[in-house]
Amino acid sequence: MTSTTAIRGARIFDGGQWHEGKVLLVEGDRFAGIVAESDVPSEAQNVDYDGQWIVPGFIDLQVNGGGGAQFGDATSVEAIRTITSAHARFGTTKLLPTLITDTPQTTELALEAGRDAHAARVPGYLGLHLEGPHLSIARKGAHDPALIRPMETSDVERLMRFRSEVGVLLTTLAPENVSLQQVSTLTDAGILISLGHTDTDAKTAQAYFGAGAAMVTHLFNAMSPLTHREPGLVGAALDAPQVFAGLIADGYHVDPIAMGIALRAKKAPGRIFLVTDAMSPLGTDMTGFMLNGRQIFRRDGRLTLADGTLAGADIDMLGCVRTAHRLLGLPIEDVLRMASLYPAEAVRISGSHGRIKAGFVADFVALSPDLDHIATWIDGKQQTRTV
The missing domain is CATH 3.20.20.140 (Metal-dependent hydrolases)
Incomplete structure (x- = not known):
């Protein structure tokens, strides 16, 4: 069974608009959606980026x-x-x-x-x-x-x-x-x-x-x-x-x-x-x-x-x-x-990359509002974290 990760506390830019007070769900190497707190599965593993930004990789x-x-x-x-x-x-x-x-x-x-x-x-x-x-x-x-x-x-x-x-x-x-x-x-x-x-x-x-x-x-x-x-x-x-x-x-x-x-x-x-x-x-x-x-x-x-x-x-x-x-x-x-x-x-991959959208490859970056690097996630896995 594929595990679910819940990215909490961040302001999320999906490539088109911002989402406030929402949670980003990642299942395996894909985004599962941007949801309300009440829709987060109880078994999800939580990662907190309180006050930071989440943007497409x-x-x-x-x-x-x-x-x-x-x-x-x-x-x-x-x-x-x-x-x-x-x-x-x-x-x-x-x-x-x-x-x-x-x-x-x-x-x-x-x-x-x-x-x-x-x-x-x-x-x-x-x-x-x-x-x-x-x-x-x-x-x-x-x-x-x-x-x-x-x-x-x-x-x-x-x-x-x-x-x-x-x-x-x-x-x-x-x-x-x-x-x-x-x-x-x-x-x-x-x-x-x-x-x-x-x-x-x-x-x-x-x-x-x-x-x-x-x-x-x-x-x-x-x-x-x-x-x-x-x-x-x-x-x-x-x-x-x-x-x-x-x-x-x-x-x-x-x-x-x-x-x-x-x-x-x-x-x-x-x-x-x-x-x-x-x-x-x-x-x-x-x-x-x-x-x-x-x-x-x-x-x-x-x-x-x-x-x-x-x-x-x-x-x-x-x-x-x-x-x-x-x-x-x-x-x-x-x-x-x-x-x-x-x-x-x-390069004609916008049907799977470049946005934070359910079904897309889970590539994203956590940034501070001052554009400092916090963390990078590739294919649903955190690769590097600065702070």
């Missing part, structure tokens, strides 16, 4: 590393477990370990690790994000230009072979190195396509959206900008109702003014969601690390190459939530949806 679709592990340098179930555990301490309940541009051999190893993590049901693991290697050298960012290349038939076959075995499979690519037919083939196979690291014009971006690309990777960064005569990928993404876009809300990657303009301009139902683009130092006191043989420096809340090029971000999802709420002045409800519901919608 954060979903991060772009995580390069954490806890000292960098996905790619380490491609194993143990590395994935280290990364998910590090991010759980900041409220992330599901994430996509992200492999940046690398060799075909490393890509194969990463996919095998994702398959094994999926089979092992590693807490917090959702699937994989392959960011490259089929990008534009002109918009390479911190990616190694020597490893950037066109997509070949073998690459398509590799992705399709692993699609059903790794969980969610997302890949970032550029029109410069991938054909419309390849995008259509991958999309038909259930692989999610995001445009990024590209200098494409708006008209070309729209054609790729039509072929099935439904996402944009870290809006504004490493892509053709919006100008008054050529809207670029930024303009095309904001104008396309079906397209979702990730946003690194650390205050360094995108100016707050630009973030606010984009949020007001984005046509729905596609939304802008939060990502961290975090690297291995997250959750550690590391001052730097190596990426594709190059030194990355950690200083003043940023990760950079020696020339100052940003190389991922030094922020967690709760930090992104705080920034978007405090720096942009957005209602906390909107920001929480950007961290949970919208990424769930972007």
Whole structure:
């Protein structure tokens, strides 16, 4: 018989509205409902979060590393477990370990690790994000230009072979190195396509959206900008109702003014969601690390190459939530949806994730009203508690 846990004393945000004076019931790995005190089963095990908030767990679709592990340098179930555990301490309940541009051999190893993590049901693991290697050298960012290349038939076959075995499979690519037919083939196979690291014009971006690309990777960064005569990928993404876009809300990657303009301009139902683009130092006191043989420096809340090029971000999802709420002045409800519901919608799992709702996977976070982390629950089990 599945045991029932009663989460008491908290103010509960279910993803749509707040519930006061209610109890959240969890049965096994699922939510059983938000009920009145009188409807709590007598045999329920009680957990008290008096005066705190309960919110849907954060979903991060772009995580390069954490806890000292960098996905790619380490491609194993143990590395994935280290990364998910590090991010759980900041409220992330599901994430996509992200492999940046690398060799075909490393890509194969990463996919095998994702398959094994999926089979092992590693807490917090959702699937994989392959960011490259089929990008534009002109918009390479911190990616190694020597490893950037066109997509070949073998690459398509590799992705399709692993699609059903790794969980969610997302890949970032550029029109410069991938054909419309390849995008259509991958999309038909259930692989999610995001445009990024590209200098494409708006008209070309729209054609790729039509072929099935439904996402944009870290809006504004490493892509053709919006100008008054050529809207670029930024303009095309904001104008396309079906397209979702990730946003690194650390205050360094995108100016707050630009973030606010984009949020007001984005046509729905596609939304802008939060990502961290975090690297291995997250959750550690590391001052730097190596990426594709190059030194990355950690200083003043940023990760950079020696020339100052940003190389991922030094922020967690709760930090992104705080920034978007405090720096942009957005209602906390909107920001929480950007961290949970919208990424769930972007990768098409909003029928089971991103809300606190009976039957949904029991992923949630306990926060203080000042947005301090209290505890993280994944699949109905408490993973970490700060206080």
